[in-house]
Amino acid sequence: MKEVAIGIDIGGTNTVVGIVDQKGHVFASGGISTAAYDDIDDYSEALFAEIDRLVDTISDIKVLGIGIGAPNGNYYSGAIEFAPNLKFKGVVPLVEIFKRRYDYPAIALTNDANAAAIGEMIYGGAKGMKNFIMITLGTGLGSGIVINGELVYGHDGFAGELGHVIAVPNGRQCGCGRKGCLETYCSATGLTRTVSALIGSTQLPSSLRDVKASEITSKMIYEAAMEGDELAKEAFRMTAEILGKALADATAFSSPEAFFLFGGVANAGDTIIKPTKKYMEEHMLSIYRNKVQIIKSELPGAHAAVLGASSLVWKELEAAAQHA
């Protein structure tokens, strides 16, 4: 009998489901469209059907719980709260909805960056680490902060929004309504904005000058940088400088052993990690220097989000065992 957890990653477009054991082996995965449903009850029914279908494909398993990563997922309330990129408006009590259908010992919800942090701790490079910070560099910048071996949720469940610390006073307009947030510079979107800005502000030669701004991707910028494109290289340097400074400030907060980088921009590997480390060290208070690592997430790309979500189950069971 294999003990497994179900991981569910809810995105604005798709919802991905996976069945995972404690070592991170994914036995089955599938999914449904998120965007196709306007009503949470219809969506839930479709999701339950997909879960049941996947569970039936594997013999000899015991499901211990369901972990869900979702935008604006609040661990304390078990609800998705006012997620701007989902059609389900207001407060959606997702854990309650799941508990009406399933009676597994552990059913829990958090946001995707927090799920990635727990996933790194359970399956990835942060095994055994008690103090680290996960930085997800996707459309935006998300973060999951671990202190003394526990995810930091704060008093209201919304801690860990490092994408919205102010990196540049009166800087770029952010989707949150304010200006200069870290994620407007350090994210896949931020990187493409930096390329557009550099096309305007410099005369650096670049193949990216021949691409429509709306079609430039972080992958394209990485490939250009690899081919020696001066403008693409400068865009990575600028991103690393702002990220490095922000990580130096974050270190003054919780003094982590490591930062893990995850997602699109992190796939650039040393192209982003090496200069970020250099700028972080340069801007750090001396007592922290040469102590803090920056590491590419070790969660396997294809299943990373589902692994992160499923890891909540093992974390919940571990906490329950400690308090028993």
Place this chain on the structure above:
Amino acid sequence: MKEVAIGIDIGGTNTVVGIVDQKGHVFASGGISTAAYDDIDDYSEALFAEIDRLVDTISDIKVLGIGIGAPNGNYYSGAIEFAPNLKFKGVVPLVEIFKRRYDYPAIALTNDANAAAIGEMIYGGAKGMKNFIMITLGTGLGSGIVINGELVYGHDGFAGELGHVIAVPNGRQCGCGRKGCLETYCSATGLTRTVSALIGSTQLPSSLRDVKASEITSKMIYEAAMEGDELAKEAFRMTAEILGKALADATAFSSPEAFFLFGGVANAGDTIIKPTKKYMEEHMLSIYRNKVQIIKSELPGAHAAVLGASSLVWKELEAAAQHA
């Protein structure tokens, strides 16, 4: 038999000792000069003599431990590590030195801001709070961060240096060697620097124009502001603006229930708290708005540092009981 803790606050000039019960009642207090000793052994002997003298002045007590607050005090190592303002250089294993002399169940060391945070939690306004941040506004800016009811020490014992996040890029020269650190603006010293800068940059009328820059104190600035001095009022407004923005960023990290302000500048009460709250709310990510309090520390001024130090003892005993 009264159960008591000994609190020791080590400053660059003086060391203060107090004997305190769990309600924060100070039965006796005294102290020795710190600056008079070049050698840690001579200093320790004098301090032990003062402790023993104070213990003998009170009848019918049982001492449960010693808590020490000191600059660069590292909770994990129990040592003062490279404190720039003390004559004792390098690593001073203070807890070990104390344990050779006393066999109380709890002997612990941390820095003064962390001690103030624990003090606020045990004796002051943070009783029952699980997530809050103490900000001490003295010569510099210190901080003690509490998450899930525990002080955040980080992986190396040096977490919580919010005085050294960069508040103003390429801003004022800081004693740490970098530029624009929060404490160069938001601290007693920072406030006096702001007054000097305003004397140069504005034509605001002010009685402070008739005081030598080296003699201006934060208390003097507060008194001038209370009398309607335009320049002093502008100095408080600027301090509050920078502090409010920094607290908005800190909220994105750990989403605390409250910030407590402690020390010289905090004594200005609403003159600093009200505008800081206004700027914090203005610069905050919307999900955090109208949730986070800013509160003046409720530790009584005269004994605050000793109370903070002594509170480590109760915290240690509480942790030991939980793990027993």
